[in-house]
Amino acid sequence: MPRKPKRPCRMTGCPNLTDRKSCYCRAHEKVMQRHYENFTRGYDQHARYGSAWRRIRDRHLAGHPLCEKCKEQGRYILATLVHHIRPLADGGTHDESNLMSLCVSCHERIHHRCAKE
Incomplete structure (x- = not known):
């Protein structure tokens, strides 16, 4: 055949x-x-990030509305994401000291992602 x-x-x-x-x-x-x-496929985000995380994230964005990386460079861009400085997988927590408000482009840059991939 x-x-x-x-x-x-x-x-x-x-x-x-x-x-x-x-x-x-x-x-x-x-x-x-x-x-x-x-x-x-990603991972099951509901196992790691639930309604408690959404409340923490919203509270952090209300207190820190500007992207912290852009602000260091003198730019004032509205933050839309909250980044864990030390990842949860590495023992990080949802503590205020471990969180950072970021815009999407800074968050992508931190994770070494680019639009081409």
Whole structure:
């Protein structure tokens, strides 16, 4: 029985052909699976952040309405996110001293994310 023709790998710029179900070549299949596990599926945010966190976040934003990183640079941008200086996964708490008001771009910069990924 004849097989389907191979297709180009879905990874941008990859010249390899593949007949795998994932549409990625062997070299990129594991990379994309890790990306899916970490970013697309994410984690159960309700297990870590519940209604108590929403109250703490709202109270912190009311007391610190400007982005703290931008304010250091002389810019006054409204903060929309509250960042944990020491992450909860590393033993951080919801303490006022561990929280920082940030705009979206500063928060993304702290986590080394970029819009291209």
